[in-house]
Amino acid sequence: MPPTNVSDPQYYHKVVDCQWACPAHTNVPQYLRLIGQGRYADSYLLNRESNVFPGILGRTCDRPCEPACRRGRVDEKPVAICRMKRVAADLRGDITDRLPTAPVQKNGKRVALIGAGPSSLTVANDLLPLGYDVTIYEKYSKPGGLMRFSIPAFRLPASVIDEECGYIIGMGAQMKYDTPISSMRALLDEGYDAIFVGTGAPHGKDLDVPGRHDAPTIHLGLDWLAGVHFGHIEQIEPRVLVIGVGNTAMDCCRTAKRVGATDVKVIARRGRKHFKASPWELEDAEHEGVVVVENHAPKRFVVQDGVLTGMEFDQLEWTEDANGRQKSKVVGTVVIPCDAVILAIGQDNALPWIEEGLGIEFAERHMPVVDKVTHQSTRPGLFFGGDAAWGPLNIIWAVEHGHQAAISIDLHCTGRPLTERPPVGMTLASAKLGMQAWSYNNDYNPSPRAEMQHEELVKRFSDVSIEVELGFTPEQAAREVERCLNCDIQTAFTDALCIECDACVDICPTSCLTMTAPAEEEAQLRRQLSAPAVNLDQALFVSGPLPQTKRLMVKDEDVCLHCGLCADRCPTAAWDMQRFDLKLVYAGQEGR
Numbered sequence: 001m002p003p004t005n006v007s008d009p010q011y012y013h014k015v016v017d018c019q020w021a022c023p024a025h026t027n028v029p030q031y032l033r034l035i036g037q038g039r040y041a042d043s044y045l046l047n048r049e050s051n052v053f054p055g056i057l058g059r060t061c062d063r064p065c066e067p068a069c070r071r072g073r074v075d076e077k078p079v080a081i082c083r084m085k086r087v088a089a090d091l092r093g094d095i096t097d098r099l100p101t102a103p104v105q106k107n108g109k110r111v112a113l114i115g116a117g118p119s120s121l122t123v124a125n126d127l128l129p130l131g132y133d134v135t136i137y138e139k140y141s142k143p144g145g146l147m148r149f150s151i152p153a154f155r156l157p158a159s160v161i162d163e164e165c166g167y168i169i170g171m172g173a174q175m176k177y178d179t180p181i182s183s184m185r186a187l188l189d190e191g192y193d194a195i196f197v198g199t200g201a202p203h204g205k206d207l208d209v210p211g212r213h214d215a216p217t218i219h220l221g222l223d224w225l226a227g228v229h230f231g232h233i234e235q236i237e238p239r240v241l242v243i244g245v246g247n248t249a250m251d252c253c254r255t256a257k258r259v260g261a262t263d264v265k266v267i268a269r270r271g272r273k274h275f276k277a278s279p280w281e282l283e284d285a286e287h288e289g290v291v292v293v294e295n296h297a298p299k300r301f302v303v304q305d306g307v308l309t310g311m312e313f314d315q316l317e318w319t320e321d322a323n324g325r326q327k328s329k330v331v332g333t334v335v336i337p338c339d340a341v342i343l344a345i346g347q348d349n350a351l352p353w354i355e356e357g358l359g360i361e362f363a364e365r366h367m368p369v370v371d372k373v374t375h376q377s378t379r380p381g382l383f384f385g386g387d388a389a390w391g392p393l394n395i396i397w398a399v400e401h402g403h404q405a406a407i408s409i410d411l412h413c414t415g416r417p418l419t420e421r422p423p424v425g426m427t428l429a430s431a432k433l434g435m436q437a438w439s440y441n442n443d444y445n446p447s448p449r450a451e452m453q454h455e456e457l458v459k460r461f462s463d464v465s466i467e468v469e470l471g472f473t474p475e476q477a478a479r480e481v482e483r484c485l486n487c488d489i490q491t492a493f494t495d496a497l498c499i500e501c502d503a504c505v506d507i508c509p510t511s512c513l514t515m516t517a518p519a520e521e522e523a524q525l526r527r528q529l530s531a532p533a534v535n536l537d538q539a540l541f542v543s544g545p546l547p548q549t550k551r552l553m554v555k556d557e558d559v560c561l562h563c564g565l566c567a568d569r570c571p572t573a574a575w576d577m578q579r580f581d582l583k584l585v586y587a588g589q590e591g592r
Contacts, residue, residue, distance in 0.1 A: 015539070023399070024052075024400045028065060031043045040093070041095050041098070050584060051399055053399065055089035055090070055163065058087070071484065075448075112196070113134060115197070115200060115386075115388070116138035116143035127587060142177070143161075146387075147161055148229070149226045150225050150248065155469075158465075184353060185355050193381065196405055201387035204344065204348075219342045238339055239339045240256045240264045242266045245282075257289065266285070267293050267311075284454075295328075302335055310335045310336055315330065315334055372390075373404070410587040425582075431577045453472070489578070491555065492578040495547070498547065504565075516551060
């Protein structure tokens, strides 16, 4: 195998597992260290560069970073990365004078954004400082999109949405509230230089079984949540079934408990390991008395004289073949009594206002054909992002879509090819402060994951807007920071300085270092290591030939704890601990 190309920013980026897993590639270790130093405003602003909505995402993110966290491989509990964003947001103080601003002199280009959800607002956030004249069309009277209307206030207070959306709108976006777009043709005739569609996936999927339209107490989840938000729905019947086990279903069942339901059951077609809901959302729902019923498939609504009295289900038994394919068989039927049913079985986009003949192609399920890199549709200058582009994902994905679409819009408006994406960069700087001192805390801290404080049950059910999670205290946050293994502090190796003394190999606590003979194939090299390198998704570091024996220094990046003991022990400084900083590039920053 050839030596590892450590000049490629993506090599070290992948070693920072949390940042690699984050769609927006937020610099997690650095913002955690800033929190540990009490620099909450600096941490918030570092977060905001990439994820734009730290206070919102600190409460609602699906946390793809946490399953990737290296700490979870050590004691099975990852660092509370998501909720630490909230710590920075809650304790940041006034940062308005440090936010980006838009120039008084505009650049002459006009951009229309359809929908004021996270994807569109991210586009505005990136384009307004470049002098673009940005107009946002929003069908409701406030910004935020489904962040506001489908996430209950007990999870995401309206004040947090108002504040973080306001930072962007306050740069000078022209807001056209209560202005749904009814014709793409008419909007194109307005002469905008570019248009971005960020309307989300606002239509809940329906359930076509007998009795669906025979009673008034059968609701679509997204519509029902919006009705509660707007105050159109203030109460629901006592016995409620929620069909579906995604996060929307969790929001529906928990909201139902707050507007009068006393018996709430969530019905799942499959077993728990297949649920789409985040584990913590499911845990919170069950803590509030929601019952989860597994392996039941809806068969019909039981309606008598226009009144819903129950729902009939097939009881399923699932089996799996040798290839992992699953199939079910019906082993019985059961009627579960209920007074109301909320359907939360998925979402679809809704683009009936895009007429034919505009050069905008659609694929299956009326999804637009969109380039996954540039976010441009088949009509030049028309871009899509968020759930409107590829179906329901989550807020952090919508943010990343917005960043990439903003780059494309800027390239389009300045007459450059959209395929010329600005490359990411990196900096590496030694973390050494002295002979055996580092600028980060490299001691392993055995503290358990911090437990989130929650509002007491009686109080949280008294008002649908009372926030359940109360956040970490500064003391909890400081302890949680110490659980981070500082994966961005990279082990940098200089093969020409190595004297092959084995000191680093001997002291490594995870046996991730091996000096071994060269191998033709990676699979063979992995078999030669001191400890099995079984995670093929994480790279091996391979040095050049060592000066004396021409062996290689090989490191399994998967199990390294970034403790720095190899660099402490090395008598020739062949090993160094270097802080890696991924340099992401946003619209207008590509050095033109």
